[in-house]
Amino acid sequence: MSLSLVVFYLLGAVCLGGAVGVVVSRNVVHSALLLLVSLMGVAGLYLLLLAEFLALVQVLIYGGAITIIVLFVIMLTRVQEFRAMKDNPQWPLAVVAALAMFVLLAAAMIKGAPSETTRQSVSFEELGSSLFTQWAVPFEVASLVLLVALIGAIVIAREGGEE
Amino acid sequence: MAPEGLTINYTAVVIAAIVGFVGMAIMFGASYLLSPKKRTAIKDMPYECGIPPAPYSWSQLHMRYYIFAILFLIFDVEAVFLFPWALVFLTSIDAVFYEMLLFIGILFFGIIYSWKKGVLQWN
Amino acid sequence: MNYLLFAPEFTLTAVAFAVLGVDLFLPRDKKGYLPALSVVGLIGVFVLSLRYLWGRDTDLYDGLFLIDNFSLFFKAFFLVLGVMVVLSSVDYVKKHLSRPGEYYGILIFSILAMMLMAASGELLTAYISLELLSFSLYVLVSYGRHGLKPSEAGVKYILLGAFASALLLYGISQVYGMLGTTRFDEIHAALLLEGTPLNPAVLVGLVLIIAGLGFKVAVVPFHMWAPDVYEGAPTPVTAYLAVGSKAAAFALILRLFSQAFMPAFDDWQIILVILAALTMTVGNLVAMAQQNIKRMLAYSSIGQVGYLLMGVAALSPLASNGVILHLVGYGGTNLLAFMCVIVFYNATNKEEIADFAGLADRSPFVAMAMSAALLSLAGLPFFAGFTTKFYLFTAAADGGLLWLVGLAITNSLISLYYYMMVMKQMYMVPADDNTPLNVSMFSCGVLGMLLAGVIIIGVYPGPLVNAIQAATKAILP
Numbered sequence: 001m002s003l004s005l006v007v008f009y010l011l012g013a014v015c016l017g018g019a020v021g022v023v024v025s026r027n028v029v030h031s032a033l034l035l036l037v038s039l040m041g042v043a044g045l046y047l048l049l050l051a052e053f054l055a056l057v058q059v060l061i062y063g064g065a066i067t068i069i070v071l072f073v074i075m076l077t078r079v080q081e082f083r084a085m086k087d088n089p090q091w092p093l094a095v096v097a098a099l100a101m102f103v104l105l106a107a108a109m110i111k112g113a114p115s116e117t118t119r120q121s122v123s124f125e126e127l128g129s130s131l132f133t134q135w136a137v138p139f140e141v142a143s144l145v146l147l148v149a150l151i152g153a154i155v156i157a158r159e160g161g162e163e
Numbered sequence: 164m165a166p167e168g169l170t171i172n173y174t175a176v177v178i179a180a181i182v183g184f185v186g187m188a189i190m191f192g193a194s195y196l197l198s199p200k201k202r203t204a205i206k207d208m209p210y211e212c213g214i215p216p217a218p219y220s221w222s223q224l225h226m227r228y229y230i231f232a233i234l235f236l237i238f239d240v241e242a243v244f245l246f247p248w249a250l251v252f253l254t255s256i257d258a259v260f261y262e263m264l265l266f267i268g269i270l271f272f273g274i275i276y277s278w279k280k281g282v283l284q285w286n
Numbered sequence: 287m288n289y290l291l292f293a294p295e296f297t298l299t300a301v302a303f304a305v306l307g308v309d310l311f312l313p314r315d316k317k318g319y320l321p322a323l324s325v326v327g328l329i330g331v332f333v334l335s336l337r338y339l340w341g342r343d344t345d346l347y348d349g350l351f352l353i354d355n356f357s358l359f360f361k362a363f364f365l366v367l368g369v370m371v372v373l374s375s376v377d378y379v380k381k382h383l384s385r386p387g388e389y390y391g392i393l394i395f396s397i398l399a400m401m402l403m404a405a406s407g408e409l410l411t412a413y414i415s416l417e418l419l420s421f422s423l424y425v426l427v428s429y430g431r432h433g434l435k436p437s438e439a440g441v442k443y444i445l446l447g448a449f450a451s452a453l454l455l456y457g458i459s460q461v462y463g464m465l466g467t468t469r470f471d472e473i474h475a476a477l478l479l480e481g482t483p484l485n486p487a488v489l490v491g492l493v494l495i496i497a498g499l500g501f502k503v504a505v506v507p508f509h510m511w512a513p514d515v516y517e518g519a520p521t522p523v524t525a526y527l528a529v530g531s532k533a534a535a536f537a538l539i540l541r542l543f544s545q546a547f548m549p550a551f552d553d554w555q556i557i558l559v560i561l562a563a564l565t566m567t568v569g570n571l572v573a574m575a576q577q578n579i580k581r582m583l584a585y586s587s588i589g590q591v592g593y594l595l596m597g598v599a600a601l602s603p604l605a606s607n608g609v610i611l612h613l614v615g616y617g618g619t620n621l622l623a624f625m626c627v628i629v630f631y632n633a634t635n636k637e638e639i640a641d642f643a644g645l646a647d648r649s650p651f652v653a654m655a656m657s658a659a660l661l662s663l664a665g666l667p668f669f670a671g672f673t674t675k676f677y678l679f680t681a682a683a684d685g686g687l688l689w690l691v692g693l694a695i696t697n698s699l700i701s702l703y704y705y706m707m708v709m710k711q712m713y714m715v716p717a718d719d720n721t722p723l724n725v726s727m728f729s730c731g732v733l734g735m736l737l738a739g740v741i742i743i744g745v746y747p748g749p750l751v752n753a754i755q756a757a758t759k760a761i762l763p
Contacts, residue, residue: 047173057243065236072232075224105490112464112487128247132259137351138414139244140262141402143269144299145418146237148395150273151306152425153233154282155388156440157226258287272303279310 007048014041028074036067050121230282234273241270291346291353294335294361295398301327302394309387317386321376324390325369328397332365343760345407349469352407359757360404360537363614367530367621368397373732374625375522377632383429383520393526396422400534404541409458409468412538416454416502420447423531427519439518446501446511454498460491470546477549484553492547492554496561503535505595506565509588513576516584521631524580525624528587529617536594536613540606543598544761551601558599563693566592570697574704579627579639582704583620586663589701590616593694597678600685606758608678611751615674615743616663622736623659626652629733633723639708644717649725653712655733660705662740665698670743677751 018038025031043058088094131139244266252260277283305324312319335358343354372390379386399418406412424444430436462468464487465476480488497508504512516524547554569588576582590612597609629652630645631637646653662669665676675698683691743750 047176053247056246060243061236061239065232065239069229069232069236072224072228076226076229108486108490112485112490124247125250128251129255129259131244131247132251132255132262134347134350135410136258136262137347137402137406138411140265140269141399141411141414141418142240143266144395144398145414145421146240147269147273148392148418148421148425150233150237151276151388151392152421152428153230154277154280155385155425156428157230158280158282272306276306276310 004048008045011041011044011048014038014044029071032067032070032074035070036063039063039067050119052121053124053127227282227285230277234277237270237273241267287346291339291342291344293338294331295401297334298327298331298394298398298401301331302391302398305394306387306391309391312387318380320386320390321372321379324372324394327394328365328368328372332362332369335361335365349471350406350408350411351402352405354760356537356541356757356760357401357405359610359753360533361401363533363617364397364400364404364530367526367533367617368393370621370732370736371522371526371530373735374525374621374628377726377729378520378522378628381632385429389426389429392422392425396426396526396530400530400537403534404537406538407470407541407545409461409470409473409542412542413451413455413458416535416538417451419531419534420451420502423447423523423527426523427515427527429523430518430520435514435518436520437518439515442511443515443519450498450501450508452498453494453501457491457494457496457498460487460494464488464491470542473546474548477547482552484550488550489553492550493557495542496554496557499535499539500561503532503539503591504584504588505561505591506568506588509565509569512588513581513584516587517578517580521580521624521628521637524584525621525628528583528624529620532587532591532594533613533617536598536609539598540601540609541761543601544606548601555599555601558595559687559690562592562595562599563690564592565589565595566694566697570700570704573701576704577638577640579637579642579708582639582708583623583627586701586704587620589697590620590663592697593675593678596682596687596690596694599690600682600687601762602681602685603755603758603762605678605681605685606762607751607754608674608681610754610757611747612674612678614750614754615670615740618736618739618743619659619662619670622655622733622740623663625729625733625736626656626659629725629729630723632729633725639711642708642711643715644720645712645723647720648717649723651730652723652725652733655737656712657709658737658740660708662744664702664705666702668741668744670740670747673744673747677747 015038018034018036018041021034022031022038025034039058039062043055043063046052046055046058245263248259248263252263301324304327305320308323309317309320339353339358339361341355342358345352371393375389375393379389383389396419399415399422402415403412403419406415424440424447427443428436428440430439458468461473464485465473465480467473467476477484477488484492501508501511516527519527543554566589569585569590569592573582573585573589576585594609594612594616597605597612627637630642634641642656645656658669662671665671679691679694682694
């Protein structure tokens with residue numbers, strides 16, 4: 001077993017462990033922090049695939065901003081609501097559905113995926129020139145998506161509150 | 164592919180990570196070993212010699228924190244795109260430079276908007 | 287590169303910013319100018335698109351962004367739709383919603399997103415455009431005043447919409463991982479190269495893409511959000527959701543399946559046939575049991591999605607014409623129906639079917655417009671619904687889906703029943719309070735325009751069909 005395969009399994013364990021923790025934990029704040037663990041595992045996987053920019057994005061945006069927002073949102077709620085938090089009675093059904101989905105995807109990948117591929121590193125320069133030339137339209141649309149998200153957050157959050 | 168790329172590029176990162184984790188483990192371990200262990204309810208309180216803490220460790224935040232968080236997220240995304248852009252805008256076609264200006268301009272409108280709507284006010 | 291080809295998109299973005307910007311500096315009592323500004327802007331972009339892009343067939347950014355008759359047709363359609371939605375919102379927004387600036391600004395952003403969806407020739411561009419559309423719609427759906435139903439609608443729509451986006455994105459990544467490209471024409475070439483049988487990993491990607499888009503257009507079994515969201519959203523937004531987001535998604539579906547996934551036709555046809563049969567049957571059967579007019583129209587629009595999906599399942603130039611024609615005809619009709627609901631709600635604050643009792647006495651014109659809309663939805667002659675359904679069903683039968691067409695006709699008969707029940711309320715049941723409905727001249731004008739459109743498409747569809755044939759030629763030569 002090569003070194004990168006060992007690293008892959010370690011990182012995979014971190015991702016899965018974090019994700020299981022998110023679902024199983026009885027405390028939402030712990031869930032949010034375990035989500036961070038899982039997201040950082042994904043960043044490690046990106047590094048392993050030599051996708052450095054994605055790893056950077058993963059750490060900065062998901063590790064930094066998204067986790068912060070999730071924590072803020074948890075703190076926006078009232079503590080009383082969490083004391084009565086119960087399991088969704090439909091969880092066995094969800095487990096079955098998730099397992100079925102997993103089997104389906106895994107089977108398709110085992111049957112269909114090419115057995116061997118090589119990892120290729122893309123430098124920041126290559127990525128930048130491709131992102132800002134060929135992919136300019138989605139890039140600009142992304143800024144509009146962010147703007148709509150901001151305006152929407154302000155509109156919805158302040159509706160009824162102040163003013 | 165052989166893992167050369169990995170071992171060469173990320174040796175430093177891996178070492179830093181290992182040193183970080185081991186260092187932290189040593190510090191926690193040392194403090195666990197060295198500290199006196201006489202636990203009482205009073206000593207376990209966050210502020211041993213201040214006013215007693217409120218019943219809950221968390222209180223409800225105001226909505227405006229949320230909007231600040233969203234603003235932070237949006238400009239975080241912008242910052243991430245600035246990295247590859249800074250590397251290529253001098254050597255690539257002119258349009259690349261103006262694209263980023265447009266991108267920032269669109270987000271800047273968001274700032275003006277929230278400013279004008281009084282979201283940034285703290286009263 | 288010719289940046290001028292982006293003129294409509296750039297101008298429309300500028301219009302949206304103008305609306306949002308003017309709103310920031312406009313005193314409270316002058317907000318009435320905002321819809322006027324929006325309408326003028328939308329019409330300006332409409333004229334600009336038609337004048338500048340007419341007959342062009344080219345692409346920008348290596349095929350990421352396509353400029354052809356198909357995208358031009360949908361651009362024009364979405365802009366007209368935008369004008370009608372803005373017009374039908376004017377009274378409602380004034381009466382029931384605060385913050386008109388953001389409402390119209392985000393509405394225009396969503397129209398921009400739909401234009402980009404119809405023009406994108408690549409999966410990620412389509413995805414991010416779809417996200418812009420979805421984000422705008424999340425905001426618009428949650429626009430209602432505080433209350434249980436609007437909140438439920440907003441939260442449900444955001445959560446399920448995000449879930450659908452995740453499915454779609456997973457499907458896209460699966461297709462990209464297996465075929466090494468996200469461009470429609472290159473996917474087409476790669477699929478031809480792979481030959482049959484289809485690689486199961488690609489098939490899973492395809493299924494996930496269908497599921498993701500199916501969520502967005504409310505295909506059974508991914509429809510559970512639709513009735514609650516339709517009921518809780520502000521009514522003009524419901525109308526827009528029922529017409530606009532569906533038209534945009536079907537524009538994307540048509541282009542995606544004809545230009546990218548055509549070589550795998552045999553694999554996805556059976557999926558779409560099953561989904562279409564389920565969708566039209568469940569939609570129409572459940573519609574019969576509804577008490578709320580918006581919920582009824584929600585289920586009826588699920589039924590209509592079934593018919594449209596049947597057209598996609600029989601994909602051919604004829605069927606594509608049928609799908610686009612039905613999108614336009616059904617869109618106009620549905621706008622008319624919702625406009626009647628809006629007018630009624632503005633006057634009475636009620637939206638149960640039982641409340642429509644005696645509408646024929648209270649406002650003969652609104653009752654007549656509503657009847658026309660319902661008969662057109664059912665597909666009776668002289669109205670848009672008949673012509674477009676006839677064309678669509680013929681095309682599907684021509685494509686060999688005879689039993690499905692039989693099912694669709696049966697479903698149309700079922701739908702006639704529950705539309706008739708509403709008409710019975712309006713014409714046969716006496717009202718509790720007989721005061722005439724207070725309808726502004728402006729609303730009457732909008733109703734009249736929509737009614738005229740529905741009848742014109744019904745009796746004289748020639749020019750529209752010609753335009754649609756030109757659009758189809760761009761994706762299915």
